[in-house]
Amino acid sequence: MMTDLVEESLARRGYRAEALISLIRLRWFINLRWIMILCSWLCVTVEQLLNPAVSRPAGLTWVLVALTTVNVLWTGVSVGLRRYIARVGEGDHRALRAAVTWANAQIAVDLLLLTAILRYTGGVENPMAIFYLFHMAIASLLLRAWQAILQGAWAFALYAGMGVGELYGVLRPHYEFLPSRSGFGLYAESAYVWAAAIVVGCGIFGTLYFTLRIASRLDERERVLRATNQALRQSQEVLQELQRRKAQFMRTAAHQLKSPLAVIQTQVGLIRDGLVPKESLDLYYDKVIRRCREAIDQVTDLLTFARLQEADPQRRSGSAADAGKVLGDLCERFAPLALAKGLQLVREIAAEQDLMVPVEPLDLADAMGNLIDNAIKYTPAPGTVRVTATRPADEVCLTVEDTGLGMPVETQQEMFDAYRRGRLALEAGITGSGLGLSIVRAVVEQSGGTIVVRSRPGEGSRFTIRIPGLGTQSDEGLSQKPFNVVRIE
Amino acid sequence: MDAAGRTILVIDDDPDVHDAVRLVLEADGYTVEGAVTAAAGLDAARRLVPAAILLDIMLDTPMEGFAVARALRNSPSHANTPLIFISSIGEAAWREQAEEAGFSLGAADGFVEKPFDAATLLQAVRQASAGGAKSS
Numbered sequence: 001m002m003t004d005l006v007e008e009s010l011a012r013r014g015y016r017a018e019a020l021i022s023l024i025r026l027r028w029f030i031n032l033r034w035i036m037i038l039c040s041w042l043c044v045t046v047e048q049l050l051n052p053a054v055s056r057p058a059g060l061t062w063v064l065v066a067l068t069t070v071n072v073l074w075t076g077v078s079v080g081l082r083r084y085i086a087r088v089g090e091g092d093h094r095a096l097r098a099a100v101t102w103a104n105a106q107i108a109v110d111l112l113l114l115t116a117i118l119r120y121t122g123g124v125e126n127p128m129a130i131f132y133l134f135h136m137a138i139a140s141l142l143l144r145a146w147q148a149i150l151q152g153a154w155a156f157a158l159y160a161g162m163g164v165g166e167l168y169g170v171l172r173p174h175y176e177f178l179p180s181r182s183g184f185g186l187y188a189e190s191a192y193v194w195a196a197a198i199v200v201g202c203g204i205f206g207t208l209y210f211t212l213r214i215a216s217r218l219d220e221r222e223r224v225l226r227a228t229n230q231a232l233r234q235s236q237e238v239l240q241e242l243q244r245r246k247a248q249f250m251r252t253a254a255h256q257l258k259s260p261l262a263v264i265q266t267q268v269g270l271i272r273d274g275l276v277p278k279e280s281l282d283l284y285y286d287k288v289i290r291r292c293r294e295a296i297d298q299v300t301d302l303l304t305f306a307r308l309q310e311a312d313p314q315r316r317s318g319s320a321a322d323a324g325k326v327l328g329d330l331c332e333r334f335a336p337l338a339l340a341k342g343l344q345l346v347r348e349i350a351a352e353q354d355l356m357v358p359v360e361p362l363d364l365a366d367a368m369g370n371l372i373d374n375a376i377k378y379t380p381a382p383g384t385v386r387v388t389a390t391r392p393a394d395e396v397c398l399t400v401e402d403t404g405l406g407m408p409v410e411t412q413q414e415m416f417d418a419y420r421r422g423r424l425a426l427e428a429g430i431t432g433s434g435l436g437l438s439i440v441r442a443v444v445e446q447s448g449g450t451i452v453v454r455s456r457p458g459e460g461s462r463f464t465i466r467i468p469g470l471g472t473q474s475d476e477g478l479s480q481k482p483f484n485v486v487r488i489e
Numbered sequence: 490m491d492a493a494g495r496t497i498l499v500i501d502d503d504p505d506v507h508d509a510v511r512l513v514l515e516a517d518g519y520t521v522e523g524a525v526t527a528a529a530g531l532d533a534a535r536r537l538v539p540a541a542i543l544l545d546i547m548l549d550t551p552m553e554g555f556a557v558a559r560a561l562r563n564s565p566s567h568a569n570t571p572l573i574f575i576s577s578i579g580e581a582a583w584r585e586q587a588e589e590a591g592f593s594l595g596a597a598d599g600f601v602e603k604p605f606d607a608a609t610l611l612q613a614v615r616q617a618s619a620g621g622a623k624s625s
């Protein structure tokens with residue numbers, strides 16, 4: 001099978017590669033010629049049987065013998081050529097060159113032998129001149145345009161040469177189309193001969209013109225079909241990849257959800273079996289409650305993530321949230337948690353500025369809530385979590401900064417993928433759904449914003465989110481934002 | 490059996506699993522050490538030379554457990570350490586993922602599915618410790 005790439009490369013060079021290779025593989029020309037030779041011999045024989053008085057010139061027999069011999073020769077060449085192409089490969093340029101040369105040679109020799117048959121069967125009076133057109137159609141379909149036109153010129157030269165040669169007595173004698181009847185002598189009529197030459201010439205070049213035009217349009221359609229096919233194939237690959245990632249996500253999500261449940265069952269089993277010492281029972285009950293909460297958080301985050309994934313990309317056009325109010329509410333909500341952990345939760349919200357952003361308030365609260373929750377979780381006491389909201393120019397800038405564990409640079413980008421948790425977080429035994437930063441990214445992506453991460457292990461992290469202000473120019477052009485909204489500093 | 494010969498290493502990203510394993514195995518005379526990341530687990534394995542290793546599949550990345558297992562089996566000092574996988578993915582998925590990760594299950598000595606009960610865990614550890622490890 002020829003590869004699409006090879007076919008495309010050949011098509012660009014003006015060849016119909018498939019047809020050329022089929023020509024060799026299927027011996028299409030040769031088989032057609034055998035039929036034609038058989039018919040010719042049959043016609044001559046039947047004519048002799050029906051009318052023994054008819055005498056065809058010996059030249060005709062020799063031409064038919066030559067045609068038969070040539071086809072035997074072509075059969076041999078085709079066998080050799082098939083072996084050669086099998087050796088060098090169908091896509092090899094030498095295979096193509098051999099196929100083209102062979103097609104050209106066959107057409108040229110066929111035209112010569114057709115003219116010879118015409119010469120011995122009435123010359124310009126023989127209507128078999130129509131077979132020139134058949135060859136022209138084949139030439140224009142198989143060869144490059146200039147090669148087909150050269151074949152057309154060759155056909156016209158042969159036909160006109162024969163007619164004019166007979167007209168002026170250079171080719172003598174003239175053989176009648178129907179030897180049993182006296183001819184009309186049209187071959188000697190100058191006007192007729194020139195008219196026949198012009199008609200056949202027009203037929204030859206007209207056939208070439210129309211076939212080349214039609215072939216060119218078909219080629220164009222084929223190119224479009226090929227491109228569409230390619231695009232469909234790529235879409236299919238993308239869909240398959242999406243499907244694979246979705247399955248992977250579901251597998252991971254199920255595992256993440258099963259983990260706290262499995263621990264709960266194990267712990268309850270150990271309590272039931274009396275393996276937990278009485279003095280540790282409260283600790284284990286707390287663990288069970290904590291893991292139940294974790295499972296619930298998992299489900300909540302999964303639902304949030306699913307809601308964001310399903311969200312209509314256009315819905316943000318009507319969305320509006322006051323980032324200052326959202327952050328203020330979140331700080332109120334997380335203040336007791338920070339206090340209990342011995343952390344200082346500092347809020348710096350530029351209340352006098354317009355902090356409206358084109359985001360659903362719930363989405364913004366989910367994203368910023370995850371960042372604040374992470375900052376508190378990953379910051380050991382005594383430490384500080386700072387939440388700020390400002391509006392420099394057209395953008396609203398929201399930051400959550402902590403003095404916590406920080407993240408190694410090499411894992412910062414990956415942290416935004418679902419269920420990727422940092423080594424430092426795992427080592428510190430901090431639990432999490434693994435979806436928090438994915439939710440942050442999804443919200444920021446949908447709002448046309450960007451996330452800048454600055455984090456160093458042991459020094460803390462700073463997440464800066466920039467979202468176009470509501471009704472600004474950058475808000476209008478959100479769809480042109482780059483896909484990857486996360487930048488690591 | 491000396492103390493080192495009774496040490497079981499748990500490599501699992503969930504500290505509660507370490508606690509549960511510790512509770513079960515320490516009652517049977519084992520000493521349990523835990524690691525929550527692949528790097529910490531490999532480091533602990535080198536340091537402790539445990540009698541058996543309980544290894545989770547999903548650590549920092551979804552199939553990192555197999556990479557840890559391969560690293561252990563490629564290390565001369567742990568080529569024969571009994572290795573028991575412990576995961577909530579189920580045995581069928583474990584086999585499937587091992588194939589996907591190019592890890593020969595012949596190199597593992599057992600599989601314990603989470604949630605587990607004390608008897609199942611004890612039996613797996615005793616069996617693996619008694620039988621010795623399969624080479625990769």
